[in-house]
Amino acid sequence: MKIIGLIITVVTGALLIYAAADFPAWSDPASPASTYLSPHFIEKTMEETSVPNIVTAVLADYRGFDTMFETTVIFSAGVVCFFLLRISRREEEEPETRYYRHVLTGVTIQLKEGYKMPPSADFERIDAVWTPPDLIIKTGCRILIPFVQLFALYVIAHGHHSPGGGFQGGVILGASVILLAISHDLRTAVRRMSEKLIGILCAVGVFIYAGTGALCLLLKQNFLDYSALAGVLHVDPITARSHGILIVEIGVGIAVLATMIWIYNNISSAGRYRQGL
């Protein structure tokens, strides 16, 4: 296999190197890629969409259709991970002994099979492999998480004027929740954002994007033609495009946030939603 791999690699590499001879040199301003479409984007974006960040404008408007499917890719990855890994309650074997921890005192009690815990807010369910989170990490993260989230919102909202946007912001938001799961445990994170909520949020995020597009369609324009929203938003068509971009960026943010957490939850616990692989 190694020899085959080597041969394939060398042949492919040779082909690619051979082709590179006809490429324009690096950072050549006169290359076709830089002279054919990009000048239009750079010079006309402001007029046509009123968004100074050209990448955002191209991403969410000129090529907004790509981006919608990009969000769908993320969404489908989330669904696939859930579909493949999640062990349904019916199949899941409950461990013979379960552990509950009194939150305030830290006293852990063990329940044998057949016994039940009366519902109580004072006790939390923990896993057999549970170790108490380190106090410094726990507290540090608790302090950090709100700021991380605030920054994420800024990244989403300020995508029009600076590097950022729905994907970046969504990932940071998702990371904040994943940080919680790492610094505490998975059960804590899931208590904050339940599985059902995440699953629905994923779909809702993509739905905001695609739904905005479909709304344009209902308003007698082509799909994703945000200028159709001008009538609804009471602005001129150019500004409507800018607003439309913001709306879909929010959708992207929600979808990415939820999917990141969903994938993490499923993969880190192999679908059991318990601590430890």
Add this chain to the structure above:
Amino acid sequence: MSEQYPALLVIVPLLSALVVSVAGWVNKRWCFPIAVAALSVSAWSSVGLLFRVLNEGVIVYKLGGWSPPMGIAYYIDYLNGLVLPVVSIVALLNLISSKRTVEQQFPDKTGPFYTLYVLMVTGLLGIVVTGDAFNLYVLLEIASLTGYGLLAMGEERAPLATLNYLYMGTIGACFYLLGIGYLYIVTGSLNMVDIARLLPPLYQSKAVLAAFIICMVGVWLKMAFFPLHAWLPNAYTFANSASSSLIAPLVTKVMVYVMIRLMLTIFTPKFVFNTLAVHDAVVWLAVIAIAMGAVLALKERNLKKMLTYIVVAEVGYMVGGAWLGNRAGLTGAVLHIVNDALMTLCVFLVVGNIVYKIKGYAFGDLKGLFAKMPFTMGAFVIGALSIIGVPPTCGFFSKWYLILGAIQAHQYGFMVALLFSSLINVVLFFRVFEIGFYEPFSDHEGHEHHPAVMAEAPLTMLVPLYVVAISLILVGLYTGDIVNHIVQFVIPKGFM
């Protein structure tokens, strides 16, 4: 409404997939009806589009209102006008048929299953309808990712087979992406029509040559063209039957469509057949693909795996036909996309029915099947005859064009390969028929028969199966119309 068909075609299933996903959390019983409704709208739009293409010619739909090459546009011409209804109708029929199987195999995960199913169909439809080379890549990834998810839910070996598919599929898709990058670097455009307009002065460029080779290899990986087929048989065999009967008929065929699109629209036949002149070599590769597919299928003692090798051989048919470089060959290849999708669906639906009732698909499980499931096996016979290429089923007519193309191109090796594979198919299918028909053997006189208990699949599985089986014959009978009104316009003027 009809001017929005191109958008509805893709958007309705996408939105519905999201709704299905939410419904999976709220009330599972809504998932199936929503999915069926969504795919019905798709099927309706695709048929509507086909008729619009027939009346008006090429349709351009600008997404976001941006005109190409700035924005993304959909181009619907005769080629994808023909393939779209096939994809959407095959998916719809299989969806209806899959209801019982899904409930049987993963009762808790019907929500995510239907979500992935509808998303996959969205991806496939998007691949076919799009006119933007990069958009095609994104949709290809949607179709692939959801496909991995669907295929991996199966027997014990399914995840490993799917992971291998994922490696291969990712390499394939990345090669395609790289090829598009090469085209972008020399032309600056991503729109297929625009690239084709900019390319002719660059035909001698090494970068264009490399782009073509890389794109082709990528697409061949995805369609399991021999010798890049190794991932396909296991991935399709071990998957659950509802998924394999969606993916086996459609994915390879859609990738063949992409190949033809690359050859005809982006690179143009002038480049492919005149500047490059490697088509003889590719046809010989197809010959080997067909022969190996047939021989490997002969080795299998397992119905589903045998069928997957037939899929590999059929890919060879289409690639070979497209690369023959003449009108008849290309007509055969395009026609075979339609026909092969239908006949593969037919035989895989049969396998689905068998698995649903018998819980197995090895040859040993098929004993006495003609008595147990006469209707399923009846449809199987029709599907098998079509794959063998017996008139008046549709398989005969695409084979007719392919062989005619081979004769006109003086590629007698390809002709012999087609005939050889037909003969092997006779052996393959009659071997299955024999097991279903004779075993368990009756006594010498053949009069004493244990009364076999009929255990036929439910009606929701039989009706779609028979729709497909009958369509095999109808498509065969109307081949003349399909060719005269649609396929002949696919082929560029001036093409031999």
Add this chain to the structure above:
Amino acid sequence: METITSIRPLLAVLVSLLIIPLVVVSSRSPNVRETWTFVAAVAKFLIVLSMLPAILRGTEIVYTVVQFMPGAAIKFRVDALGMLFALVSSSLWIITSAYSIGYMRGLKEHGQTRYFCFFAICLSATIGAAFSANLLTLYLFYEILSLATYPLVTHHQDLEARSSGRKYLLYVVGASIGLVLPAMLICYNLAGTLEFSKNGILAGTAASPSLLFILLFMFVFGFAKSAIMPMHSWLPAAMVAPTPVSALLHAVAVVKVGVFSIVRILTGVFGIQLLSSSHLGMAVCCVAAFTILVGSFIALSQDGLKRLLAFSTIAQLSYIVLGVALLSPKGMTGGMLHIAMHAFGKITLFFCAGAIFVATGKKNISEMIGIGRRMPVTMAAFFIASLSIIGMPPCGGFISKWYLALGTLQAHQIGFLVVLLFSSLLNACYFIPITYKAFFCRPEDAMFENKVQEAPVFCVVPLVITATISVILLFYPQPFLRLARMMVQSITGV
């Protein structure tokens, strides 16, 4: 030539397909089921018959179902030869249906519904082949017939049936896909059409003689149903089928479709001009003559009655090919006429073999000594039919042999005349002893000492009818002779 467009050819093909659902639905009440078969058979015969006057007037009936591409369509054209063949097979289906009832019920066979369904499909395909106007349609019905016969051949569903079924498929389907299909496409590529024409579609194309030679033999061997050696060995193997199947399909429908296809190829695709100028006709004659002699010799050594009949059929089929390939008007007339004459004779023989099996369970000739005492009617019919096959008066076979012999003289091929006469002698050698022993030898089997005890009436009546027809055909060979002459006249102009 005048042509009429009419849907009747299509109706004639479809009528037996349409009753299949009815047969399936009424599978629980056999009498109703068999009534449907009769209805279809009679309807089919009447439809065919209704076209006869027009054909005799010299017109042709044409109907195009679908056109795929220029020159290739599913299209029917009823001409004299097709009419001749359709008349023979549709009339014999009625008789065979009656016989089937007697045979299948007499033996309490399983799967009778399946049996009648596939029988109906076979007849549709046969009529379709008879009426096809081009090679594509002919191929289509040829293939359908091959596949629809398979469940009938393997009706018993045991090991023996399976191996015979394999052999049958290998020869018949294998040859048609492997040889006929490419040959047909090469023809289409050369001529641009597949429509049979009077002068042959390959005449005037740029095909080289060696290509023509290859094509011709791809067709002759590819239509393996005609059982020309070396493609013959499926036919004896297929005798495991129930006797009515052997009778109608392996004496009339299936094998005659093979021969009929070869006749169409010779006359409609190559054309006699091309065949005689390139001496290809002679090559076919030699192959046919070889088959006639070898087939007859092998038949001499057979003990199984049905196997004997099978080898006899192999030889007789080649008479037809020989007659047509002689390319002389009389020879062609004789060949075409032999389609009808042999059909009535051979089906009687098979009916007799089946009747003996139903009544006594005997399959081998050596066990049938003295059987004439128990089954006089059957054996009398057997005698008459064997006379017809040998080609002796007072039976119809005499006429066709007479024409064939004249044909060899007309073509100045004395060698083939010798072959014909010698093979008739061989025919006599293997048929006459059977009858002789049946009537005039002392039975070895005690069972034949009893008084007359024939097979069920449904078995006996059909064989009496066909035997009678065999005799009548000598004195009144119309309309078959007239049809054959019309066909020959339209091809050769003589």
Add this chain to the structure above:
Amino acid sequence: MTDLISMVVAKYNYWIYITLMMIGLYAMIAKNNLVKKIVGMNIFQTAIILFYVSIGVKKGATIPILEHGHGPNAHHVVHAVDYINPLPHVLMLTAIVVGVATLGVALALAIRIYNNYNTLEEDEILAQVREK
């Protein structure tokens, strides 16, 4: 010689991406461990991202975000030469996302495989499959 060197230097971005890509491809084909293959796959994808992004670079240009897009100075003329090509960035955002999604699915599959066979070495798994 100097030509060759100048050509090599002028196009060094391509050499880097080709090298990276081939490392990834080799790992995917030759490695035995399923997760190492996944790592190779990621290197492979990243190489392509590098390739695309390097297309967008333009000498003397800055990131494609217009300064003073709104406000008092908004109506100055924008020159295309001042900003790098935004399109490859957009495309690569998509490719990154696809890469992440593929990675997620691949890991999910690897976990399923590990649950079934208790190993991620391909030859060991195949040996187990053959035993059955």
